[in-house]
Amino acid sequence: MPIYEYRCEQPGCGRHGERFEKLQRMADPDAPCPACGHPAVRLLSAPSVAMGQAHTLKEKHFSERGFTQYKRLGKGVYEKTAGKGPAIISDPGD
Numbered sequence: 001m002p003i004y005e006y007r008c009e010q011p012g013c014g015r016h017g018e019r020f021e022k023l024q025r026m027a028d029p030d031a032p033c034p035a036c037g038h039p040a041v042r043l044l045s046a047p048s049v050a051m052g053q054a055h056t057l058k059e060k061h062f063s064e065r066g067f068t069q070y071k072r073l074g075k076g077v078y079e080k081t082a083g084k085g086p087a088i089i090s091d092p093g094d
């Protein structure tokens with residue numbers, strides 16, 4: 001499934017103007033903002049490189065070589081530890 005990037009444009013929302021990412025099928029309706037629940041605007045750009053988290057040297061090495069590394073958090077949920085892409089991937093599965 002592709003990952004879509006959205007931005008909440010609801011005035012007064014605590015996450016107004018912030019981007020978030022959603023893993024969904026192309027046929028799915030646009031995702032609502034996770035903070036206010038209003039329909040968010042789907043962005044056409046590729047998902048941005050996320051977050052200024054400190055990585056270990058090993059993970060930085062991964063990233064510099066163009067790899068993206070994910071750590072499995074649970075069933076169908078993965079957290080990015082290095083590289084480009086969304087910070088969290090969750091897949092409800094088949």
Ligand SMILES: [Zn+2]
Pocket residue numbers: 008009010013014015016033034035036037038
């Ligand atoms: Zn919102």
